[in-house]
Every structure is written in structure tokens, then in C-alpha cells.
Amino acid sequence: MSEESFDFKAKAELRPKGHRYEDFEEGRVFEHHWGRTLTAGDNAAFTTQTLSFCPLYLNEPYAQSLGYKSILVNPLLVFNTTFGMSVEDLSEGGGPFLGVEQCKFLEPVYAGDTLTARSTVVARRESRGRIGMGIVTWHTEGFNQREEKVIEFNRTNLVRMRNAPTQPG
Numbered sequence: 001m002s003e004e005s006f007d008f009k010a011k012a013e014l015r016p017k018g019h020r021y022e023d024f025e026e027g028r029v030f031e032h033h034w035g036r037t038l039t040a041g042d043n044a045a046f047t048t049q050t051l052s053f054c055p056l057y058l059n060e061p062y063a064q065s066l067g068y069k070s071i072l073v074n075p076l077l078v079f080n081t082t083f084g085m086s087v088e089d090l091s092e093g094g095g096p097f098l099g100v101e102q103c104k105f106l107e108p109v110y111a112g113d114t115l116t117a118r119s120t121v122v123a124r125r126e127s128r129g130r131i132g133m134g135i136v137t138w139h140t141e142g143f144n145q146r147e148e149k150v151i152e153f154n155r156t157n158l159v160r161m162r163n164a165p166t167q168p169g
Helices: 040-049 060-065 075-090
Strands: 029-031 097-105 114-126 133-143 149-160
Touching: 029 075, 040 075, 075 097, 075 114, 075 133, 075 149
Parallel strands: none
Antiparallel strands: 029 114, 097 149, 114 133, 133 149
């Protein structure tokens, strides 16, 4: 092959990712992608890499002694997985993450559970301090394969507006 055929950058087509502020009307619901099955390996790796040595996430007899059927999936892995599923639809277009509020873990999650997520736009307004940006808040819910809600939270981001003027220098 010629050197020219390896010039991927020259052949690449820039496509904008994600949605813009104007796409986030209050009440709009986003059903996020196909979901993610969490494995025992995912849980063990996440739990140990984050130095979260709670025995509920690593010790089956201990978890069972407290009434759980097995080791629990670390709730922060549940949160990160659910949050991550929402990125493509909500914040992949860019803009700073502003925070999470009202996070609730509602049901235990076990290895082998498959999580899905959906988000609803609950608030939006134009930014007073950032020209060409808006502030959007979504209510995100995560469900297991039995359609039981296992987590919910609100997250807020700055979101670019379509055809926005640039910030003054």
C-alpha cells in the first residue's frame, strides 16, 4: 500500500458528537444504549482498584450473613456504569460536568445483573456566565434486567448551543 493510503487523518470526516442545548427540551426522555452486564470480575477489579475493601463487595459468606443472596456489586460501579451509559446521549457533545445530586441506591445489584438506563430532561437554562452555553439537568434512572429501578440521580452539565457565538477574549 502507498503511504497516502495510511493518511487516516486526511481521510477522516469530522462529525459533531452528542446533542446541543436546543435538543434538551424539558420532559424529553432518552433511552440509553443496550445496557451492560456486570460480572464478578468487573466488581472485584473495580472494588480493589478503588481501594474499597468493604467485605460486602468481596466476601460472599459475609454478605450472606447480612441477608444478601451473594456478594453485592460495589454501588460506585453501579453508579459509574449507569452514568457512563448516558454520556453518548447527554454530554458527548462537550461541556463541563457540574455535578450529581440526589443519588439514591434503591436495590442491591449482583454479579450477572444487566443494567440499562434512561434520562429525562428536568431543567435547562442559558448560562449567564458562559456565552454560547446552557445548563441542563437530567434525572437518570438505572434498571436491572427485571426492570427494577436500582439507582437514580440528577446530573448537571454545561452544554454547547448550536451555532453559538464564541466567548469574548
